[in-house]
């Protein structure tokens with residue numbers, strides 16, 4: 001009784017990185033799924049402790065220096081001189097991991113956002129929390145990327161122009177834009193999905209990809225769905241990674257036939273995302289995509305969501 005009297009609960013959403021033409025730069029947030037973290041002050045001992053993890057099938061470690069959420073929180077607490085503060089952390093994974101939906105970013109963001117809200121001594125802005133969340137993400141993926149962290153923190157569609165200087169911008173979301181995401185139960189390791197990429201691209205590929213990214217951004221600002229549709233194409237990464245996802249091209253075709261503006265791999269996969277001009281098309285695209293996996297007996301999860309505009313929130 002009274003366990004949560006001095007507690008804070010937060011929700012951090014799943015995110016879709018790359019957005020077809022914006023490899024390692026673009027990302028957007030979904031309303032669902034996401035992670036929940038509860039932190040409570042515990043004066044009976046010192047330091048941060050992970051007291052409970054649910055929804056992870058025993059696959060996540062309790063040690064601070066190995067746990068994405070706890071490590072991000074720890075790095076923050078150290079920086080404000082509060083690492084001795086007795087804090088209990090419960091992690092409730094409510095999204096699949098290794099899915100290409102920014103699961104480690106959601107944990108890292110939730111962890112640091114929660115302790116920032118709990119300690120309150122030096123409340124940091126979301127922008128100031130980015131680098132601590134990246135500490136957590138780095139632990140999980142080995143890379144210091146903000147393409148999932150940024151939309152998870154801020155919500156909306158974000159662009160990371162430069163990771164090292166945290167030159168990060170939120171883009172406009174046109175009215176009606178909806179996302180469909182399907183997660184087939186196949187395992188892809190981000191490290192491998194990155195390791196397999198060719199280090200070289202042709203001048204032609206560079207021109208196509210950067211033109212598409214420019215077109216996408218103009219389309220988002222002008223609410224020009226046709227331009228968004230023409231621009232949602234990945235001529236560099238998708239052709240290399242598609243073979244990791246069974247029936248990828250069939251699923252993509254099904255989404256496009258249902259009227260989606262574009263469809264590609266979410267992050268490093270195996271999830272596949274589509275964007276549509278309204279929720280009806282997004283739902284129809286989802287059913288069409290799901291049909292392919294069902295026919296081929298591949299278990300999957302389907303999510304249809306507007307672009308989440310809030311990012312991580314206190315519940």
Ligand code: HSE
Pocket residue numbers: 017018023024025145147148190193194267268
């Ligand atoms: N942009 C990364 C990739 C995934 O596609 O490998 C998330 O950081």
